[in-house]
Amino acid sequence: MTISWLYIGIFLVVSLGLPAVAIILAGILAPKKPSPEKSIIYECGVDTHGETWVQFKAQYYLIGLVFLIFDIETVFLYPWAVAFDRLGLFAVLEGLLFIGILTGGLVYAWKKGAFEWA
Amino acid sequence: MILDQVIFLITAVVVLTAAILVVSVPKMIHAALWLILALAGIAVLFVLLQAPFFAVVQVIVYIGAIAVLVIFAVMLTRKAMQDDGPQLNRYSVLAAAVSLMLFAVLTGMLLSWDGANNLPVNPAVNPDTIVNLGESLTNPQGFLLPFEVASILLLAALVGAIYIGREHRAGKEEE
Amino acid sequence: MNFLSDPVTFIGNWLTGLVASLGMPKETAAAWVTGVAVGILPLLAMLWVLVLIWYERKVIGRLQDRPGPNRVGPFGLIQPVADMLKIFLKEHILPAGVDRIPYNLAPILAVGGVLGMWIVVPFSATVHGVDINVGALYIIAVGAIGTLGIIFAGYSSNNKYALLAAFRVVAQLISYEIPMVLALLVPVLLARSMGMNTIVQAQPVWFILAAPLAALLFFISSIAEVGRSPFDLAEAESEIVAGFNTEYSGLKFGMFYVGEFLHAFTNSLIFTALFLGGWQGPGAEQFPILGFIYFFLKTVVVHFLGIAIRGSMPRFRIDQVMQLNWKLFTPIALAAFSAAALVEKLAANLGDAARIGIHILVNAVILGVVLLIGSRVFKARGIRLDALAERNRAAVKLSMEKSHDS
Numbered sequence: 280m281t282i283s284w285l286y287i288g289i290f291l292v293v294s295l296g297l298p299a300v301a302i303i304l305a306g307i308l309a310p311k312k313p314s315p316e317k318s319i320i321y322e323c324g325v326d327t328h329g330e331t332w333v334q335f336k337a338q339y340y341l342i343g344l345v346f347l348i349f350d351i352e353t354v355f356l357y358p359w360a361v362a363f364d365r366l367g368l369f370a371v372l373e374g375l376l377f378i379g380i381l382t383g384g385l386v387y388a389w390k391k392g393a394f395e396w397a
Numbered sequence: 398m399i400l401d402q403v404i405f406l407i408t409a410v411v412v413l414t415a416a417i418l419v420v421s422v423p424k425m426i427h428a429a430l431w432l433i434l435a436l437a438g439i440a441v442l443f444v445l446l447q448a449p450f451f452a453v454v455q456v457i458v459y460i461g462a463i464a465v466l467v468i469f470a471v472m473l474t475r476k477a478m479q480d481d482g483p484q485l486n487r488y489s490v491l492a493a494a495v496s497l498m499l500f501a502v503l504t505g506m507l508l509s510w511d512g513a514n515n516l517p518v519n520p521a522v523n524p525d526t527i528v529n530l531g532e533s534l535t536n537p538q539g540f541l542l543p544f545e546v547a548s549i550l551l552l553a554a555l556v557g558a559i560y561i562g563r564e565h566r567a568g569k570e571e572e
Numbered sequence: 573m574n575f576l577s578d579p580v581t582f583i584g585n586w587l588t589g590l591v592a593s594l595g596m597p598k599e600t601a602a603a604w605v606t607g608v609a610v611g612i613l614p615l616l617a618m619l620w621v622l623v624l625i626w627y628e629r630k631v632i633g634r635l636q637d638r639p640g641p642n643r644v645g646p647f648g649l650i651q652p653v654a655d656m657l658k659i660f661l662k663e664h665i666l667p668a669g670v671d672r673i674p675y676n677l678a679p680i681l682a683v684g685g686v687l688g689m690w691i692v693v694p695f696s697a698t699v700h701g702v703d704i705n706v707g708a709l710y711i712i713a714v715g716a717i718g719t720l721g722i723i724f725a726g727y728s729s730n731n732k733y734a735l736l737a738a739f740r741v742v743a744q745l746i747s748y749e750i751p752m753v754l755a756l757l758v759p760v761l762l763a764r765s766m767g768m769n770t771i772v773q774a775q776p777v778w779f780i781l782a783a784p785l786a787a788l789l790f791f792i793s794s795i796a797e798v799g800r801s802p803f804d805l806a807e808a809e810s811e812i813v814a815g816f817n818t819e820y821s822g823l824k825f826g827m828f829y830v831g832e833f834l835h836a837f838t839n840s841l842i843f844t845a846l847f848l849g850g851w852q853g854p855g856a857e858q859f860p861i862l863g864f865i866y867f868f869l870k871t872v873v874v875h876f877l878g879i880a881i882r883g884s885m886p887r888f889r890i891d892q893v894m895q896l897n898w899k900l901f902t903p904i905a906l907a908a909f910s911a912a913a914l915v916e917k918l919a920a921n922l923g924d925a926a927r928i929g930i931h932i933l934v935n936a937v938i939l940g941v942v943l944l945i946g947s948r949v950f951k952a953r954g955i956r957l958d959a960l961a962e963r964n965r966a967a968v969k970l971s972m973e974k975s976h977d978s
Binding site: 315364388 | 603606607610611613614615618659660661662663664665666667668676679680681683684687688690691701702703704708709710714739743746747749750753754757760761764765766822823824827830891894895898899902903906909910913914916917918
């Protein structure tokens with residue numbers, strides 16, 4: 280099994296290396312004529328007004344948190360699904376209880392308007 | 398196998414370097430980026446420990462969710478790209494001493510532990526560890542209680558996050 | 573084993589023999605040959621993008637009643653090569669104030685995050701990258717790397733539009749990951765394994781039959797994950813210029829598109845493997861080349877569907893995208909998965925046909941309930957809209973009468 284992961288490692292390195300090499304190659308081939316005019320940030324032809332890194336609304340963070348919680352929940356369920364043949368009905372119901380409790384969370388988030396994007 | 402050790406050493410160096418940079422770079426957003434590298438290194442360590450499920454979960458949960466959340470959180474603050482000033486305060490020497498002591502104690506404990514030198518060569522369990530994990534998660538003799546408590550914990554985290562997030566929203570809205 | 577029935581294995585064995593004859597043990601030689609093959613696969617996938625770009629432009633062109641590329645080479649086949657050469661020779665403009673390392677890393681991650689998925693795809697009965705026992709989750713994990721690329725691009729560009737677009741896209745990507753992961757859980761449950769090859773082998777009867785809802789959710793979520801129409805908020809040019817890649821130029825810009833085209837096709841590959849039986853088909857076990865052809869044809873059909881949707885749907889608004897996911901897809905995915913688990917356990921002793929029948933029935937019931945609730949909600953909303961319109965008409969009439977009087 281370790282050899283499989285070695286192959287995956289090679290594959291990932293090549294996958295990341297290929298676009299990197301292509302970009303570096305293109306960087307060598309491409310013309311380089313930098314000018315201050317060219318390197319201005321795009322903002323409808325005028326200089327950027329104010330700081331770029333503006334503060335974002337909390338909604339994004341909230342969505343991120345809800346996502347994180349459901350992500351963890353689902354990941355927990357994967358080994359449960361793989362071991363399904365060796366689980367009794369009781370164990371299956373426990374898994375469903377797990378889902379049920381988190382569905383409660385989804386309903387709460389819904390009622391509190393966490394998904395209203397306004 | 399020599400290759401395992403080489404990969405381990407390289408990964409360990411990368412993880413430690415990234416971890417030190419997380420706490421020492423002046424910009425918060427850069428700290429978040431180095432954190433991602435450190436987390437990716439931990440995933441490689443899980444693979445080396447023959448725990449591919451945890452390696453994959455490490456990437457999905459920590460890099461795919463928590464790192465994104467950290468970046469969102471950093472972006473919620475006003476100082477995402479500003480230097481936060483010096484990284485050390487006047488207690489730094491004391492903190493370093495305490496950390497070193499803790500490290501010494503942990504190392505000492507690990508060295509005196511039997512398992513550090515006598516690793517189980519071939520643990521006699523079902524080779525498909527994921528099935529074992531899935532089974533023990535819903536086994537009353539296994540991890541059933543932590544499993545269900547985890548769902549309550551996640552629910553509590555969700556409720557708390559929404560409560561705080563809503564309050565924040567009422568205060569100021571900007572995009 | 574002859575060349576025609578299984579060319580890849582044939583060439584592999586031949587090369588292994590060749591290397592072994594140089595004085596290497598057979599296992600080591602096989603490992604080296606596999607390693608090199610694994611290294612070549614990403615290159616093939618990258619070159620495949622050229623074909624994908626041509627194909628997609630041609631199909632979109634036909635959908636919009638125009639011929640698509642048809643000048644360079646027969647049927648315009650050389651067009652993507654010409655485009656590639658052109659973009660290779662374009663200047664890389666480094667805008668002022670960018671954060672260099674993440675800025676340059678972003679396009680690499682965007683492509684690498686998609687290419688990385690190819691290693692677990694089972695192409696035929698004998699040809700699959702590696703068959704790890706966490707294959708399905710591995711795909712999701714590698715997909716997370718692509719998300720990182722988008723965040724990097726957005727924040728490092730020093731451009732408000734790029735940052736805003738990146739945040740929108742990332743919010744969309746992580747949201748749609750939930751129904752996707754939940755839908756993916758259903759084939760894992762049905763196959764009792766996360767290994768991609770095992771999942772394909774468990775499908776003499778395609779999983780789309782037993783899990784139509786999960787298949788639908790997976791398909792739609794995977795379109796959202798690629799960020800294509802109707803989920804192409806990142807490219808809402810009237811709102812946020814070109815999106816998170818506004819400040820990129822030359823091949824760095826091109827890489828984001830390579831990633832997108834490849835992602836659309838890769839998702840079709842994965843959908844086919846998960847729900848359409850992968851390489852399964854008559855004679856695929858004896859003649860692996862047939863399995864490869866089946867796999868390819870099914871994938872092309874799924875891919876075509878995706879392009880057809882891209883060519884015909886208008887763009888959602890961000891609030892619609894979010895609500896569609898959290899208020900519709902996530903609950904359906906939770907219900908579909910819970911129902912599938914219950915049916916699998918309770919009907920475990922029934923025959924395959926009966927169990928699949930119950931699965932279909934349960935899916936139909938869930939869909940029916942969703943449609944019923946949905947139609948009620950829309951009806952209520954429709955009535956409210958009607959009342960609003962009526963009031964508006966009355967107001968306009970009143971003001972007109974007033975102006976008439978004066």
